[in-house]
Amino acid sequence: MRIRPGDFVVFSKSKTSSHPSPRAKAIQPTQHGEFYSYIIEKFWKVVQVIDDGTIEVETRRGKRHRLDKNTPMMRRAGLMHQLIYRDRFF
Numbered sequence: 001m002r003i004r005p006g007d008f009v010v011f012s013k014s015k016t017s018s019h020p021s022p023r024a025k026a027i028q029p030t031q032h033g034e035f036y037s038y039i040i041e042k043f044w045k046v047v048q049v050i051d052d053g054t055i056e057v058e059t060r061r062g063k064r065h066r067l068d069k070n071t072p073m074m075r076r077a078g079l080m081h082q083l084i085y086r087d088r089f090f
Contacts, residue, residue: 003046003055003069008077011042011057011067043077043088060088 003009016037020027024038044057047064055069067074077085 003049003076005046005048007046008082009044009046009057009074010077010081011044011074012039013042013073014039043085 014037015024016030016035018035020036020038021040023040024036025041027036027038029036042059044059044065046055047058048056049069050056050066053069054066056064056066058064
């Protein structure tokens with residue numbers, strides 16, 4: 001996948017808690033049912049592509065993260081995704 005600065009990406013982050021958020025997907029109870037594991041989609045903007053195979057992304061609130069650009073948990077946001085979830089990117 002070719003990613004450039006300015007591209008929008010969607011990162012699927014796995015989480016565990018006793019109360020999944022309303023945006024949670026793929027909710028699975030743990031063995032004893034006290035907790036749930038689930039996926040949350042994070043909407044980020046690429047700010048820098050680094051030569052070592054990583055990218056730097058920024059959240060809409062300004063936090064920055066470094067990710068491997070070949071991680072299977074990340075995908076480029078298509079035009080429809082950008083339109084539907086535009087409030088989560090900016």
